[in-house]
Amino acid sequence: MNFPSDFIRFLTTAEQVVVLTGAGVSQESGLRTFRDAQTGLWAQYKPEDLASPEAFARAPKLVWDWYAWRREAIKGARPNPGHYALVEMENRIPNFTLITQNVDGLHRFAGSKNVLELHGNIQRVRCSECGMFTETWGDDTEAVPVCHECGGLLRPDVVWFGEALPRGELEAAVRAARACQVFFSIGTSGVVQPAASLAHAARNNGSVVVEINAEPTPLTPRVDYAFHGKSGELLPELVKAVWRN
Ligand code: BV8
Numbered sequence: 001m002n003f004p005s006d007f008i009r010f011l012t013t014a015e016q017v018v019v020l021t022g023a024g025v026s027q028e029s030g031l032r033t034f035r036d037a038q039t040g041l042w043a044q045y046k047p048e049d050l051a052s053p054e055a056f057a058r059a060p061k062l063v064w065d066w067y068a069w070r071r072e073a074i075k076g077a078r079p080n081p082g083h084y085a086l087v088e089m090e091n092r093i094p095n096f097t098l099i100t101q102n103v104d105g106l107h108r109f110a111g112s113k114n115v116l117e118l119h120g121n122i123q124r125v126r127c128s129e130c131g132m133f134t135e136t137w138g139d140d141t142e143a144v145p146v147c148h149e150c151g152g153l154l155r156p157d158v159v160w161f162g163e164a165l166p167r168g169e170l171e172a173a174v175r176a177a178r179a180c181q182v183f184f185s186i187g188t189s190g191v192v193q194p195a196a197s198l199a200h201a202a203r204n205n206g207s208v209v210v211e212i213n214a215e216p217t218p219l220t221p222r223v224d225y226a227f228h229g230k231s232g233e234l235l236p237e238l239v240k241a242v243w244r245n
């Protein structure tokens, strides 16, 4: 990709940079995005119909099994060059904030430090009643495991549709978006709120907004630079052009 020279120059001097990532960044690690059709047993379900408190109340075992299936898929996944390029950006830029909608934990796995997980983390499991976190639970295939403190049903520590985002992470994300010189929106369809509003907060604060995505999104007409392609290819090229030329 031929990045515009003014963009490269601007990045070399930028002090405060924010990156928002979505499922597209993990696609080259072999993880399906939300927009990709689900496979096999799960093909008949839409993620939005399973990732909600109503779905869990109605069919806790089905929802629990869906997350167990996704945790298995993530166990085999490794960060891709896009994740590692973001680690290098964090090391090169004085004030760098990585905000992710992804629940797969791959950014931290790759070595990113300042990560705001807006939608939680699928590897963490908590009690749906008392909120206690647990690393271990029974592998009874018939029922959803229960909390050994209070007997409540265990659930993944992710934010379901209709649930509030973790306050601390969201406030930090809004603060960072409002203060940055450059805001990247990478591998996200920009549909899910309130994460999708961060790019507009940055724009309103006069940040340069950049989109890196496989295809155009509703955000594309409103960004300063749009680079369409795979983040696992474009991000390493960008890091090379700015910091390793
Ligand atoms: C809340 C965790 C209120 C669970 C997730 C109507 C209008 C506006 C908003 C709403 C509305 N109705 C309801 C809402 C609110 C709702 C919402 O936004 N709904 C959407 C569907 C319209 N939001 C909520 O409910 C949020 N909570 O609002 O609470 C509240 C307030 C106070 C008190 C109580 C309640 C909660 C939202 C969080 C939901 N949880 N995840 C789980 O994972 O199971 S969201 C989930 O979907 C993912 O985490 C992810 O964030 C999202 C999917 O988005 P993307 O990451 O963008 O993925 P997607 O597949 O869409 O796109 C991938 C992109 O990558 C594509 O564009 C593709 O082209 C590109 N790509 C693919 N490969 C590559 C690539 N790009 C580059 N390289 C590649 N290789």
Ligand code: ZN
Binding pocket: 127, 128, 129, 130, 131, 132, 147, 148, 149, 150, 151, 152
């Ligand atoms: Zn409990």
